[in-house]
Every structure is written in C-alpha cells, then in structure tokens.
Amino acid sequence: MGTINFGIVGLGRIGKIHLTNVQLYCPNAQVVAACRVSDDKKDFLHQNRVERYFDTYEQMVNDPDIHAVIIASPTAFHYEHILLAAQAGKHIFCEKPIDLSYDKVQHVVAEVAAARVHFMVGFNRRFDPNVLKLKQAIDQGKTGTPQIVKIVSRDPGPPPLDYIKTSGGLFLDMAIHDFDMARYLVGDEVVQVQSNGTVFGSLPVDQYDDIDTAMTTLIFKNGCMAQIDNSRNSSYGYDQRLEVFGAEGMYAMKNIFEDSVFAQDANGYHSARTKYFFIERYEASYRKIIQSFVTTLSNNQPSEVTAEDGLAALSIAMAAKKSLKENNPIAVN
Ligand SMILES: NC(=O)c1ccc[n+]([C@@H]2O[C@H](COP(=O)([O-])OP(=O)(O)OC[C@H]3O[C@@H](n4cnc5c(N)ncnc54)[C@H](O)[C@@H]3O)[C@@H](O)[C@H]2O)c1
Known part of the structure; x- marks a missing residue:
C-alpha cells in the first residue's frame, strides 16, 4: 500500500491528538478528510493540512480516496461508524470502548472479519x-x-x-x-x-x-x-x-x-x-498506537489490539x- 489516506470522525479531545500524530509522525499516512466539521474546527484543520470536509460520515467512508478511518466520535456513535466503514471496505481505528453493548461488539467482531478490513481499538496505554x-x-x-x-x-x-x-x-x-x-x-x-x-x-x-x-x-x-x-x-x-x-x-x-x-x-x-x-x-x-496501526496497514499484518481485545x-x-x-x-x- 502507498500513502494511506485517513478520514477522521470526531474532533474533540482525542480526535485532535490522533489527527496531529498522523500528520507529524506517520510518514506514509495522512489525514485528508474530516466530517462533522463545525466552524470552530476549521482553523485547526487548515493548520494541519486537512482541507476536505464531508457533510456526512457516510459520504466520507464511501469516497474512493479514503483508505481508512479514525473513529473518535462519542462512544454512542462508534457502532454505526464502524459498520458503515466495514461495509465500504475501509480499515478502522476506533476509540475505546467499541460500544457499551456486548451483542453489538460481538457483531463488530464478526463484521470486520467478514469485511476483511484491519481493525484496531484505542487501548493506547x-x-x-x-x-x-x-x-x-x-x-x-x-x-x-x-x-x-x-x-x-x-x-x-x-x-x-x-x-x-x-x-x-x-x-x-x-x-x-x-x-x-x-x-x-x-x-x-x-x-x-x-x-x-x-x-x-x-x-x-x-x-x-x-x-x-x-x-x-x-x-x-x-x-x-x-x-x-x-x-x-x-x-x-x-x-x-x-x-x-x-x-x-x-x-x-x-x-x-x-x-x-x-x-x-x-x-x-x-x-x-x-x-x-x-x-x-x-x-x-498515542503516537505509538497510531504508528502501529499505520504499520498494520502498510505491511498488511495483524493488528496489535483487535476487536476481540475490545470485546x-x-x-x-x-x-x-x-x-x-x-x-x-x-x-x-
Ligand atoms: N484512548 C483514550 O485515552 C481516550 C481518551 C479520551 C476519550 N476517548 C474516547 O474517545 C471518544 C471521544 O471522546 P472525546 O473525549 O474526544 O470526546 P469529545 O466530546 O471531546 O469529542 C467528541 C467529538 O465528536 C463530535 N461529534 C459528536 N457527535 C458526532 C457525530 N454524530 N458524528 C461525528 N462527530 C460527532 C463532537 O462535536 C466532538 O468534536 C470516546 O469514545 C471516548 O471514550 C479515549
């Protein structure tokens, strides 16, 4: 895989950290798009060379230029965001917890395996x-x-x-x-x-x-x-x-x-x-976990923190x- 293009959803405390870490410390990856961008986030995105905004997450994951997503939205949205990305064949880095429901996380484990996409959960410690x-x-x-x-x-x-x-x-x-x-x-x-x-x-x-x-x-x-x-x-x-x-x-x-x-x-x-x-x-x-995910994608190797670990x-x-x-x-x- 050449340069990995990420789309990011959620630009709060943790989303901003992941975004800057990709831009600064992952030479063969870049965040190219973000979604649900309020006016107060535009300066931050511009400073970090992210110029594409999508109105909906669905549009972002279906864009052919996006290879992978970083899900840093509130926990209540992770499940929906994971399933849409998996259906679009995009690799997924998702913040913890994957979801609050055992059944839904079990479904995530099955869906990411069926979609044959790489998945990492954000157990950064x-x-x-x-x-x-x-x-x-x-x-x-x-x-x-x-x-x-x-x-x-x-x-x-x-x-x-x-x-x-x-x-x-x-x-x-x-x-x-x-x-x-x-x-x-x-x-x-x-x-x-x-x-x-x-x-x-x-x-x-x-x-x-x-x-x-x-x-x-x-x-x-x-x-x-x-x-x-x-x-x-x-x-x-x-x-x-x-x-x-x-x-x-x-x-x-x-x-x-x-x-x-x-x-x-x-x-x-x-x-x-x-x-x-x-x-x-x-x-x-935080720097090392996102670098590990980029390595997973670049080398097409198993993720170091899987959906099963999240479950x-x-x-x-x-x-x-x-x-x-x-x-x-x-x-x-
Ligand atoms: N690994 C860690 O150390 C760590 C630390 C903090 C938070 N987290 C996890 O990260 C996630 C986000 O937490 P946070 O502290 O950054 O929250 P936050 O409230 O600071 O940020 C959430 C962001 O998501 C946006 N958002 C809200 N609803 C959305 C939607 N439907 N679609 C897209 N964006 C939406 C908000 O506008 C905000 O920018 C949570 O799941 C949390 O558990 C992990």
Whole structure:
C-alpha cells in the first residue's frame, strides 16, 4: 500500500491528538478528510493540512480516496461508524470502548472479519514505553508467571456530567483501560470479577447510575489475581502506577512527573506534580498506537489490539458493573 489516506470522525479531545500524530509522525499516512466539521474546527484543520470536509460520515467512508478511518466520535456513535466503514471496505481505528453493548461488539467482531478490513481499538496505554518495558520483562520470564498485579488509576478530576451521561460510566469508560492492561500484562483471560464502588466526590454522578471510586479484583484462568483501584477525584493529580509480582521478582511502574527537579528541606522531600492527565501522561503512547496501526496497514499484518481485545475488556467491565449491583463475584466467559 502507498500513502494511506485517513478520514477522521470526531474532533474533540482525542480526535485532535490522533489527527496531529498522523500528520507529524506517520510518514506514509495522512489525514485528508474530516466530517462533522463545525466552524470552530476549521482553523485547526487548515493548520494541519486537512482541507476536505464531508457533510456526512457516510459520504466520507464511501469516497474512493479514503483508505481508512479514525473513529473518535462519542462512544454512542462508534457502532454505526464502524459498520458503515466495514461495509465500504475501509480499515478502522476506533476509540475505546467499541460500544457499551456486548451483542453489538460481538457483531463488530464478526463484521470486520467478514469485511476483511484491519481493525484496531484505542487501548493506547499498551504502547506507553514504560508499559512496553514491563511487558517485555514479563515475556522474558523476569517476574515468572504473574501471580499478583496491582493497578492504581486515579484521575485528577471527573469529566463533565454531560460526558458521563453517555460514557457508560466508570467501569466501561475509564477502568476499561485498566482491565485491558491487566489482560495484556498477564497474557491470560479473566474468569471472575468482583467489585465495590461508591461516590465520594461532589459531582452527582449517581444521577446517571455511576460511581467515582472503585476497587475491582480480577481472577485469571491461570490463578493470577489483579487488583485495580480507580478514583475520579485524586486531589494530588493523575496517579498511574502498576506492579506485577511473580515467583522470580517484581516489576513496577512509577508515576511520571512534570519535571525531574526535587528538593529536600526541613519540611521534607518535594517534587513536581505528576503529569496533568491522560493527554500529557500518555503522549508517547498515542503516537505509538497510531504508528502501529499505520504499520498494520502498510505491511498488511495483524493488528496489535483487535476487536476481540475490545470485546474481552468490555466483558470484564460489564461484569464489574454487575458485581457492584449484585454485591457478588461474577463469572466471565
Ligand atoms: N484512548 C483514550 O485515552 C481516550 C481518551 C479520551 C476519550 N476517548 C474516547 O474517545 C471518544 C471521544 O471522546 P472525546 O473525549 O474526544 O470526546 P469529545 O466530546 O471531546 O469529542 C467528541 C467529538 O465528536 C463530535 N461529534 C459528536 N457527535 C458526532 C457525530 N454524530 N458524528 C461525528 N462527530 C460527532 C463532537 O462535536 C466532538 O468534536 C470516546 O469514545 C471516548 O471514550 C479515549
């Protein structure tokens, strides 16, 4: 394949990141078109050399110049956008979660396979250089088979209520990254999920049947246990830590700070705050995941994060939601 022409749908927080990463860091790909372009996005698109706008997504995916799409629209539109792209024979990069319905995601798995198009879901954290190093150590046997995984994933603040309303909630929208991370690091499937959760913050997320704090335990087929703690209200900033323990040793990932200057005085040890939020902390991973997708297309090779991975993470997230409701462990098939 020569230069890959992308069309992008959704130009919010994450769409803009993917677009600029393609234009700046993917030499054999370019975003050539966008759709649903409001006036306030036109300067951004012009600065990034995107001059074609389509009135509808359907027109964009059916344009013969477009080889692949980046779906960065709100989750509620992913399903429709995926099916239209698959029907038009276009390769698909889709943000997480693929959808909030198990049946629909199962249908996506079947449709992209039938259409023989490449598909990648946006679990970008797998591509963080620190996570990659940790995964490599596990694969090289340096921890031994993982027995315990601990993930701390706390946001500096909640998203607006308007976002929460349709996002799927903490488990399906936020912790789904951590569920994917646990599967990725352990290299096995989850068979049981148990969760607890509540609302501690002032944002009334409970009006949308949501929570802002959760603890989830995953049990894997091979017996490994993963514990994941999530909060939407970390007063000290974005907190992203990991630990993998096995018979041979322990590998861990610490937080990354805004700078590396530290000080010690009579009041103790002081450092900068952690990187502000996902855009800053996972900057490199967003670049690497889209480069990985371009490589998939250029070399016609399997995607590193498949629709099946999206379905597996969704199943865990749905089980966590059910466990919280029923106050019971939930089996995952
Ligand atoms: N991988 C990650 O780290 C990550 C981070 C944030 C968001 N996301 C995911 O990305 C998706 C978008 O999230 P966001 O935070 O960028 O949202 P956002 O609200 O910032 O942006 C969404 C954009 O889509 C546009 N839009 C709305 N309806 C549309 C439609 N029907 N057709 C086309 N465009 C439409 C909006 O105008 C807006 O520009 C969500 O699925 C979210 O879960 C992933």
